Amino acid sequence: MKIGVMVKNVPDTESKIKLSADRKSIEMQGVKFVMNTYDEFAVEEALQLKEKLGADTTVTVFSLGPERLVETLRTALAMGADAAVHLTDPAFEGGDSIANAKVLAKAAEAEGFDLILGGKQGIDFDSAQTLSAVAEFLGMGQAQVVTDIEVGGDNTSLKVRRRIEGGDEIVDVTLPAIISCEKGLNEPRYASLPGIMKAKKKEIKKLGLSELGLSADEVGAAGSGTQVVGYSPLKERPPVKMLEGGPAEQAKELVRLLREEAKVL
Amino acid sequence: MANDILVFAEVRDGTFKRISAEMISAAKELAKKTGGGVAVAVVGNGVDAVAGEAASYPVDKVYTVKSPNLDTYSTQGYAQALLAVIAEADPAIVLFGATAMGKDLSSRTAAATGAALMTDCTEIDFDDGTLKATRPVYSGKVYAHVEASKEGLKMASIRPNIFPAAEKSGNSAASTDVSVNIDAASIKAKVLEVVASTTGRKDVTEAEIVVSGGRSLKSEENFKILEDLADAIGASVGASRAAVDAGYQPHSRQVGQTGKVVNPKLYIAVGISGAIQHLVGMRTSKVIVAINKDASAPIFQYADYGIDGDLFEVVPILTEEFKKLLGTA
Structure with a gap:
């Protein structure tokens, strides 16, 4: 089975997000980038499938964007991925999810994957759009927010469990297909020291606009239907009203305030 | 058109x-x-x-x-x-x-x-x-x-x-x-079955009121007091990552960065300190109530109303007060 995994890196969850003075952009200086949390589940799942299905299964990781992604591709290689591809070109800059999906789909098409995995969303822009758009561009089936994957006996289908509001759907997926991964699917491994040493020597293939046979007007900012025009901080809440007295008075006063002041009951 | x-x-x-x-x-x-x-x-x-x-x-x-x-x-x-x-x-x-x-x-x-x-x-x-x-x-x-x-x-x-x-x-x-x-x-991906969660409540993302508990609840059994509170006001029950990681609640109820993002009209955080991981999942809620015995817990900076007290004392009384008000006894 040929497995592709789409990964990206995002600011570490503990990082403070600071806006530029004109609020047009985010200050990325000094921000620590790590592999997107949900992409870690995707890489781990690919590696577990490879262990289960045997040596003729390959895992190739993909990433689209700036040079800092190379570090995340190396992390995936150190975890055990076989090959890595970095999609990079000045023309890709400023792309929205759908424009980025065009590039990723083109790169994946050339590889002829049976299965493409990725995180359920990037915890930077939180759009959860890209993989679904890639599936559309490739004409593949998809299942999103998946917490369990079982490979069918003949390796041509999967039975997956995906989370929906108030429950789960059990979905039969014919391969080739795209699956987005949710927390609970597995416990991502740490890269081993020999893995890290080996990953340093592996080549990371670079592909740009012309190698992928794309034109500049269909990708990046030029190929995007949406653009971010600015940012704003969260609204400050007024200071908390601490309720006085013993538990009985506090409870009574809270109920009164929720009804009479906040008017939510 | x-x-x-x-x-x-x-x-x-x-x-x-x-x-x-x-x-x-x-x-x-x-x-x-x-x-x-x-x-x-x-x-x-x-x-x-x-x-x-x-x-x-x-x-x-x-x-x-x-x-x-x-x-x-x-x-x-x-x-x-x-x-x-x-x-x-x-x-x-x-x-x-x-x-x-x-x-x-x-x-x-x-x-x-x-x-x-x-x-x-x-x-x-x-x-x-x-x-x-x-x-x-x-x-x-x-x-x-x-x-x-x-x-x-x-x-x-x-x-x-x-x-x-x-x-x-x-x-x-x-x-x-x-x-x-x-x-x-x-259709390359077909739903074989929908398995409803066994909680019998609305998903936390769909609820108008969410009552969430943290690790201070100390056990799965103790979440019963939050279930009672939720029954009194027609709420869904959520949990912090710490409570989910401790096995008190399933991940489907987790509110926060690696769980669900909720936007209810009323969010009641019980025994939740307010780690950034949790705050990002609930801070757009219209009204936030925090109940915590540590008065310096960060959750109070994001709450509208705060009760500095022991949740095991406060919550049952609060449940009774809600029942009196709403006639849900």
Whole structure:
């Protein structure tokens, strides 16, 4: 089975997000980038499938964007991925999810994957759009927010469990297909020291606009239907009203305030 | 008409979901600016009753696509159906709830039509000839302001509990059946079964009131006091990551960065200290109450009302007070 995994890196969850003075952009200086949390589940799942299905299964990781992604591709290689591809070109800059999906789909098409995995969303822009758009561009089936994957006996289908509001759907997926991964699917491994040493020597293939046979007007900012025009901080809440007295008075006063002041009951 | 707003109706178990009534409210607001009407797309098998229900809201038109192959939700089946409605209705904007179904379908259909798509919006407006939205990014640490290109179809998904649900007006809007041949073989991912969670409550993302507990609850059994509180006010029960990691609650109830993002009108955080991981999942809630015995817990900086006290003493009394007020005893 040929497995592709789409990964990206995002600011570490503990990082403070600071806006530029004109609020047009985010200050990325000094921000620590790590592999997107949900992409870690995707890489781990690919590696577990490879262990289960045997040596003729390959895992190739993909990433689209700036040079800092190379570090995340190396992390995936150190975890055990076989090959890595970095999609990079000045023309890709400023792309929205759908424009980025065009590039990723083109790169994946050339590889002829049976299965493409990725995180359920990037915890930077939180759009959860890209993989679904890639599936559309490739004409593949998809299942999103998946917490369990079982490979069918003949390796041509999967039975997956995906989370929906108030429950789960059990979905039969014919391969080739795209699956987005949710927390609970597995416990991502740490890269081993020999893995890290080996990953340093592996080549990371670079592909740009012309190698992928794309034109500049269909990708990046030029190929995007949406653009971010600015940012704003969260609204400050007024200071908390601490309720006085013993538990009985506090409870009574809270109920009164929720009804009479906040008017939510 | 190319200035109409089309709402994708989310139907589960033959029920027109509340989120779709919220989207009708959003569509009505946008239609005032675009000068168009509001239409609803109802997709499925045996959905005549739901289509009739959709037509009873203050909308101008209902489009239906019916097929045995649309019996359960599938991305590809529903996308084909919705694309046919879009071709027939020629809307300016298509709205979806930012739910599992809405997010899944919107990105697939946006890719298919080349539409501009904004997901998970918390504010939306049509101004200066285009769709403008505000959406939380970086796990809700900041808001991004996003605009769609003026030309072409636009799509957006909007979070639950942002717009009030539209009320039925006794209307009977005109209905058009759009005929599409949905080939079973074109659906590569098929739902075999829907397994409902055993909690018997609304999902935390859909609830108007959420009561969440942290590790201070100390055990799965102790969550019973939160279940009782939730019963008294018709709430759903959530949990912090610490409580989920400790095994007190399932991950499906986790509120926060690696769980669910909720936006209820009332959020009651019980024994939750307020780590950033949790705050990003709930801080857009309209009113926040924190109950914690550590007066310096960060959660109090984000709360409207705070009780500095022992949750095991306060919560049962609070439950009784709610019952008295609401007559839910």
